[in-house]
Amino acid sequence: MLEQHFPVLPIVLPLMAAPICILLGRSQLAWLFATLISGLSFFISVALLLTTLDQGVLSYALGGWEPPWGIEMRIDVASALVLCVVTGISSLVLVYAKESIAKEIDRSQHTLFYAAHLLCLTGLSGILSTGDAFNLFVFLEISSLATYTLVSLASDKRCLTAAFRYLVMGTIGATFILIGVGMMYMKTGTLNMIDLAARIAEFDGNRTVNTGLAFILVGVSIKLALFPLHMWLPPAYTHAPSAVSAFLASTATKVAVYVMVRFIFTIYGAEYVFYTMSMDIILLVLAIVAIFKCSFMATVQSNVKTVLAFSSVAQIGYMILGISLVSSAGLMAGLLHIFNHALMKGALFMAVGAVFLRTGSVDIKAFQGLGRQMPLTMAAFAIAGLSIIGVPLTAGFVSKWYLVTAALEQQHWIIAFLVLIGSLFAIVYIGRILEAAYFQKPSEITEEKDIKEAPLLMLVPMWILVLANIYFGIETSVSVSAADAASQWLTQPTATMGAAQ
């Protein structure tokens, strides 16, 4: 009976669970409840992915009002795929969070943490499921507000400046998106995405519609930390609690990439954005600069969380690069990288969080000699690190492979070459940390202490992600076929999309 309501449940479940966490009042209970709800949302998302792979698209009219008068949830393969990533990572992070936040967040704030996490999940699921441009903005606001709160919860007071900076930049981004949506509404009189697409197609070179697109793209670029609008991201991920960094790094920016894909491919149409407005050149250049500049920045940091944060900005460059190739294969590589990058960055940040729990530091010095003291954690870090580099038999290799193939398909030899060079930087920044862990003697931070392996509740979710990295590196059929179906679906003309109900 509930099956017909699946499209709305990944939003409604965490939305109702967040206030219940506040009412429960006890840290343990709130943890258990939040984890259960998040896990349930994950199973529903998997069911949605299977249904959409089978049937194409699911439409759900909120309040029973048919679109465009009412709000529609519209789930296709692309949304279901990212929804699985977000709810899955959220569940693993929540399992992991119990031990992690016990050290990093004041006890009186634990229920607030779980409530904020669930609200963030609500917002992200809402963005992914909705078929309405203004509704997307509303959910963007929920997830953003919850994110600022999550970043500011760390006991290290520097997180407050980082959260404030994030808040200012994020609010500017959201405002730009709202201005853009307003301009679209002014010209079309509708907010429903499919309806918008049909009506925007009638305008050719209308200045208000074009400006709307520009505002939306800039706003989304801030949210997804596209170079040079990424300056909020490294401090936010560095100073946030470890569990929050793990969650945000593998979900929040990916959802913003999804928003960009949605606006470009579903609403404005790839033809219009890329051929008429020539956005592909701008995105391509920014993506390549992001890969090089931020990969280089990652090699010179001493704080390991900052290394990973800069690496995230570089990896977002790969996703945008895939989109800017203007082909089904390129988009597919970008979507696949959203999936794979979530697996690796989640595992890496979890490993760093475990190191912080035991050593009290995330400086590269604290990693010295840890290969012996925390063998399981460091092995997880090493495998996920290899995946970031793109070593064969890991998930990272698969997405790089498809990205290079997509570039070669269009004879872009230089781009393919640059992607490979970018991986060399990853070898340096991951290699430095592994070298410290396995080939150096413990530094003054760790040598006096008796460092134990991380607790089981942290190791299990971490290793699930690590094994997923290997699994999706070898058995690629599931992830690749889903990403492929999603990109096929997105690149087809929008008119047939509306008809496919």
Place this chain on the structure above:
Amino acid sequence: MAEFIDLVLLGMLAITALRVIFLKDLFAVVMLFGIYSFLSALIFVNLDAVDVAFTEASVGAGISTVLMLGTLALTGRKEKTSNHPALLPLLVVGVTGAALIYGSLDMPPFGDPNNPAHQHVAPRYIEDSPQEIGLPNMVTSVLASYRAFDTLGETAVVFAAAIGVLSLLGLPKRDRQAIESGLKSHLVLRVVAKLIIPLTILFALYVQFHGDYGPGGGFQAGVIAAAAIILYALVLGLPMATHVVQPALLKTLAALGVLIYAGTGVANFFLGGNFLDYNMLASDPVAGQHIGIILIELGVGITVFAAMLSIFYAFAGQAERTNIQ
């Protein structure tokens, strides 16, 4: 005539904004923000958007001003002068402004009934909502039924904001032996406040339940009710106010409001409808819509009241702690 009034109001708006940029006294800046909101509210009235004007006046000019003053009590009222050359920000603002002007070149003519915004989805809201939903106030119909999911989202935003502030500042403890504070010695203030507060609460209830027929609804009502308690706290001191409305209760209320709203939506699952499809709540669809809208507006009102008041408590409690130290 309407255009002339608009022009005057817009001119005043621009002057206020310029003043805000150049003033260093933050107390005056907050007051100017209040004026800015009232001017915007007037523009909305002139556009016949009374619901929006009401919200802008109560939220923008009312509660935001109080909260910003609460912040100033913690940070001091002088703006720090920075020595950074602000060339890059100026460039960004300039480009954004130019883009906005460029975007306005192809905008539909102002106030033309043939504009797309009036021609596509709006006619159905105007023509069919009296039969489909049965409310004279179409704004409420759109807000609470056609686009109820957005409003649920907005309620969650308010809830998220409260969680954010509480996680940073924390709620004050209820303290029986708290020191005297507030403006108790001002007899005139006290007498006037005592006269106004009951009326304000009564007005809040009117706005809450009359939203179906006239401008108003949960957002405005929640803010007005919170304003009444805030006035009480300002005049008689925070400890007295926390005796009337306990901080711990507020946390529960804020959570409860969201649950009432979402619960109303979920209830329809079991009656055979979609999420937030109120038609199923009663045997007659229009009666069902009515029940649904009253319930969700109640949820909005409770959450907004509790969130606004707890944010104020958090600021005021922090200020009081700093004073004691």
